[in-house]
Amino acid sequence: MFETILRDLLLTRTDHTVELYEGSGSNWRLIKTGTPGCLGSFEDVLFATNDMQDTPVVMAVQAAVRENERVLGLAFVNLTKRSMGLTEFLDDDHYTNLESAIIALGCKECIVPQENVNSKDVERLRDVFTRCNVLLREKKKNIFKARDAGQDLSRLVKGSPEQLKDSIFSSELAAGALSALLVYTDLLADDSNYGKFALEPYSINAFMRLDAAALRALNVLEGKGDANKNFSLFGLMNRTCTAGMGKRLLNRWLKQPLLDVDEINMRLDVVQIFVEDAALRQDMRQHLKRIPDMERLIRKVDKRKASLQDIVKLYQATVRLPFIKDILERYNGESASLINKHFLESLKTWIGPQHLGKFEGLVEAAVDLEQIQAGEYIIAAGYDSNLQNIKSERDSVEDKIQKVYKAAADELDVDKALKLEKTSQWGHVFRLTKKEEPKVRRQLNANYITLETRKDGVKFTNAKLKRLSEQYITLSEDYANTQRALVGKVVEVTATFNEVFEGAASLVAELDVLVSFAELSVSSASPYVRPLITSSDTGDIILKESRHPCVEAQDGVSFIPNDCCLVRGKSWFQIITGPNMGGKSTFIRQVGVNVLMAQVGCYVPCDYATISVRDSIFARVGAGDCQLRGVSTFMAEMLETAAILKAATDKSLIIIDELGRGTSTYDGFGLAWAICEYLTEVTRAPTLFATHFHELTALENSADSGRQTVGVANFHVKAHLDDVSRKLTMLYKVEEGACDQSFGIHVAEFAHFPQSVIELAKEKANELEDFSQLSKKEDGSNEEVNTNHFVGSKRKRVCGPDDTLWGAARARKFLEDFASLPLDQLEYNDAVAEIKRLKSELDIDAADNVWLQQFL
Ligand SMILES: Nc1ncnc2c1ncn2[C@@H]1O[C@H](COP(=O)(O)OP(=O)(O)OP(=O)(O)O)[C@@H](O)[C@H]1O
Numbered sequence: 001m002f003e004t005i006l007r008d009l010l011l012t013r014t015d016h017t018v019e020l021y022e023g024s025g026s027n028w029r030l031i032k033t034g035t036p037g038c039l040g041s042f043e044d045v046l047f048a049t050n051d052m053q054d055t056p057v058v059m060a061v062q063a064a065v066r067e068n069e070r071v072l073g074l075a076f077v078n079l080t081k082r083s084m085g086l087t088e089f090l091d092d093d094h095y096t097n098l099e100s101a102i103i104a105l106g107c108k109e110c111i112v113p114q115e116n117v118n119s120k121d122v123e124r125l126r127d128v129f130t131r132c133n134v135l136l137r138e139k140k141k142n143i144f145k146a147r148d149a150g151q152d153l154s155r156l157v158k159g160s161p162e163q164l165k166d167s168i169f170s171s172e173l174a175a176g177a178l179s180a181l182l183v184y185t186d187l188l189a190d191d192s193n194y195g196k197f198a199l200e201p202y203s204i205n206a207f208m209r210l211d212a213a214a215l216r217a218l219n220v221l222e223g224k225g226d227a228n229k230n231f232s233l234f235g236l237m238n239r240t241c242t243a244g245m246g247k248r249l250l251n252r253w254l255k256q257p258l259l260d261v262d263e264i265n266m267r268l269d270v271v272q273i274f275v276e277d278a279a280l281r282q283d284m285r286q287h288l289k290r291i292p293d294m295e296r297l298i299r300k301v302d303k304r305k306a307s308l309q310d311i312v313k314l315y316q317a318t319v320r321l322p323f324i325k326d327i328l329e330r331y332n333g334e335s336a337s338l339i340n341k342h343f344l345e346s347l348k349t350w351i352g353p354q355h356l357g358k359f360e361g362l363v364e365a366a367v368d369l370e371q372i373q374a375g376e377y378i379i380a381a382g383y384d385s386n387l388q389n390i391k392s393e394r395d396s397v398e399d400k401i402q403k404v405y406k407a408a409a410d411e412l413d414v415d416k417a418l419k420l421e422k423t424s425q426w427g428h429v430f431r432l433t434k435k436e437e438p439k440v441r442r443q444l445n446a447n448y449i450t451l452e453t454r455k456d457g458v459k460f461t462n463a464k465l466k467r468l469s470e471q472y473i474t475l476s477e478d479y480a481n482t483q484r485a486l487v488g489k490v491v492e493v494t495a496t497f498n499e500v501f502e503g504a505a506s507l508v509a510e511l512d513v514l515v516s517f518a519e520l521s522v523s524s525a526s527p528y529v530r531p532l533i534t535s536s537d538t539g540d541i542i543l544k545e546s547r548h549p550c551v552e553a554q555d556g557v558s559f560i561p562n563d564c565c566l567v568r569g570k571s572w573f574q575i576i577t578g579p580n581m582g583g584k585s586t587f588i589r590q591v592g593v594n595v596l597m598a599q600v601g602c603y604v605p606c607d608y609a610t611i612s613v614r615d616s617i618f619a620r621v622g623a624g625d626c627q628l629r630g631v632s633t634f635m636a637e638m639l640e641t642a643a644i645l646k647a648a649t650d651k652s653l654i655i656i657d658e659l660g661r662g663t664s665t666y667d668g669f670g671l672a673w674a675i676c677e678y679l680t681e682v683t684r685a686p687t688l689f690a691t692h693f694h695e696l697t698a699l700e701n702s703a704d705s706g707r708q709t710v711g712v713a714n715f716h717v718k719a720h721l722d723d724v725s726r727k728l729t730m731l732y733k734v735e736e737g738a739c740d741q742s743f744g745i746h747v748a749e750f751a752h753f754p755q756s757v758i759e760l761a762k763e764k765a766n767e768l769e770d771f772s773q774l775s776k777k778e779d780g781s782n783e784e785v786n787t788n789h790f791v792g793s794k795r796k797r798v799c800g801p802d803d804t805l806w807g808a809a810r811a812r813k814f815l816e817d818f819a820s821l822p823l824d825q826l827e828y829n830d831a832v833a834e835i836k837r838l839k840s841e842l843d844i845d846a847a848d849n850v851w852l853q854q855f856l
Helices: 002-013 040-046 096-105 120-131 149-156 161-169 172-185 212-217 233-237 245-255 261-276 278-288 294-302 308-318 321-330 336-351 356-366 385-412 437-447 463-495 498-523 584-600 633-647 665-683 694-705 744-750 755-773 801-819 828-846
Strands: 018-024 027-034 057-066 069-078 083-091 107-113 135-139 419-423 427-432 449-454 457-461 532-534 541-546 562-566 573-577 608-612 616-620 652-657 687-690 712-721 728-736 774-776 782-784
Touching: 002 018, 002 040, 027 040, 057 096, 057 172, 069 096, 069 172, 083 096, 083 172, 096 107, 096 120, 096 212, 096 245, 096 633, 107 172, 120 135, 149 172, 212 584, 212 616, 212 652, 233 245, 233 498, 233 584, 245 294, 245 498, 245 584, 261 278, 261 336, 261 498, 261 532, 261 584, 278 321, 278 498, 294 308, 294 463, 294 498, 308 356, 308 463, 308 498, 321 336, 321 498, 336 356, 336 498, 356 463, 356 498, 385 419, 385 427, 385 437, 385 463, 427 463, 437 449, 437 457, 457 463, 541 584, 562 584, 562 728, 573 584, 573 665, 573 694, 584 608, 584 616, 584 652, 584 687, 616 633, 633 652, 633 665, 652 665, 665 687, 665 694, 694 712, 694 801, 728 744, 744 755, 801 828
Parallel strands: 057 107, 107 135, 532 608, 573 687, 573 712, 616 652, 652 687
Antiparallel strands: 018 027, 057 069, 069 083, 419 427, 427 457, 449 457, 541 562, 541 608, 712 728, 774 782
């Protein structure tokens, strides 16, 4: 139960710290502390029976304003991986850069300087951490000072301190954050940390940027409520088989998709090898499967907490490495030089006699490998002469004990009823059953010492056995102490190989994930394909017959594949309309998921794919759990959209689903249109915009109005409505062109609404449709007039897309003409005449345009 509670508090909810006290009465002592970012000594409990899937990171952040710009200094420590880093960057009001750094680093906990004010700014900062499920703790400002950072860091970090200077002194803010973090984590108090940490170069632009909304929309990581493991990309892609290491790397890779075309192709090359050669893949899996979590074992060795069993596990991993090398050497295809350079060269050095060969020799000499079968991990007696002597002496005492036993059995003449037993209380003793005891009671009383009489028999000894037993106990203690000291020495020597182990562990983890990608690609019902990758400035995003990997993997779903062609200047911005439940969300998300998978280095669920690298994916889909954060659904939607408008560039990918549905139809449509215009004209990112506002489809023609857009195209998801039975069948096929019906009431019928509710809904929808065409005259009679309300569930348009488009272009012209009048140079009367002229021209043009008339 303790393990379960601990897992919930520290791994799932990540909003608590845990302290464990030991004692009784009024005397209690704190013995363990853990927080989501520093699991501390709880690590052993948390991962005693479960693999460690993720390595938590704790960070420190402090902000300052320089020349009217917000600068953030960030430092982070990964205590499991023993790595740390620091960076400084500019950020906007929404802290979008900070959010992507939190996601990419897998931060679970953050410290910030205590602010006395409860400003909007601090609130927004807090909101970022809440959104990302990070425990935020405020710490005294004075620990965020850069003064000792350089000195402290040089004690903790491997390598020459000279190299550190640049990182430290280039940013005082980040160095201050690092100082605070070192105080908070108390790393300097434990000298086993000295010289052990790797300083990682980190830049917020190193990987594809993902924010919390995108992670959620694309189902990247496992969620608590997931019905099965294929619900999330992590669950689906996790076919890793090493204990823990592969899982953790996959977790990290999913949060850090690559940007460099060559790096992506390198991963894809390796995946391709294992996709194409099934035997190679199977053999590799067989060996990877037997590799324990080397990273955790190394850490135990580092902390000198490893047992002999841990050392044996490391040994079992190292003896597998030559097999892995042999499998890699069997490959002689096109990418042989890559395999050689990336894996084989280092692998060969590590397993050679100078490195792991020595370690294997140590284990084989020191550990009694034969006893392992019996589950005993002990130092072989022959490894140490002292140990050997103690063992021989103890063996001879044991022989003598056997002789005494035999003599007693002869003397008491109770045949086989006399037993010799080893107890913890008295050492070796004799035991007779209660039934036999009366027969020899006289002899016992005369020559033996009775120790205990219980149901299971009488325990007794004699002077000889007592003396020998005491000798045996002393020798056993000596033996155990000598064993312990020797295990300590073995662990000490093992620690000298840690750097090699670390290299080998990361190589094995990488192979594990890449083989896992290959396994997924070939084992799916329709195989995946290798994507062609182009840089972000060139190429399009073309996915032929693409699928959503997680939806496709659900039982009972027969997935209908769809093409998606985001072509620059033509269909870079796509508006997707169609009935509820028609598959719009699934389609737009699947494009995001495919792009993410490709940049992680995996094959994609398509028949053909070419992808222009994206530096970020922004997604606004679904409401999420915003109520918990004290924000209304609509406000959350607006906040997420604001972040997209601020931070997206032409190198991003934007996915927006049903924007503006949380407010009135008018406001929603207005916002949606304005956002689309901004995205097509300013941001210019490839975008998939799923909407129920059919009027938005008019944007497609906006290029005709002379504006520079990225290429807007309409698509719709198809559904079939049977005229006779009124049955609606979703075809899930995405086709070109707009759709002008929403079928909302049909979907309600599917959901088995009471018939009376359905009927009323239809009636009211019709009323609204009529209302949009009829306006009541004052005398109460109905007269058909042209109104321009965008209302009605089916939104039968009084003004069509062409009206809107033409009208908007004409209105723009009027405003431009008006703006270009030299009013300051004209006489008053001339100015009035000019304006009247413009107005009357507009009136004439607007006579046939329903949309324009509403403004006149
Ligand atoms: N291509 C497909 N092939 C098979 N089933 C699909 C496909 N796309 C979607 N579905 C199924 O249809 C369901 C509804 O899809 P989705 O949520 O994408 O519809 P939607 O158009 O966004 O609906 P709404 O407008 O109501 O939000 C999905 O849960 C999925 O089970």
